[in-house]
Amino acid sequence: MADGPSFNAPPPAEGRTAPPVIVRAGERLAVSCLFCRHFVWMAPPEIAELAKRLGDDFATPDLPRRLKCSKCGSRRVDVRRSHAG
């Protein structure tokens, strides 16, 4: 059993824009600030909060535009999905 989160980002198709990735229940999001390297896990309850604000089907590629680093205020945020468990 691996302990520690595994990152799971689908490879983008060559020469195309990757389709929007929808966050599903039970997944976590790894959110990191590219500016100050502040890093947080967004657990399902926090993702649910976000879904309330953004709508049920929100795509991870949209998130960096909607999130802001709570530490330095930078909008240069990287978001990755991870399957829980």
Ligand SMILES: [Zn+2]
């Ligand atoms: Zn920051």
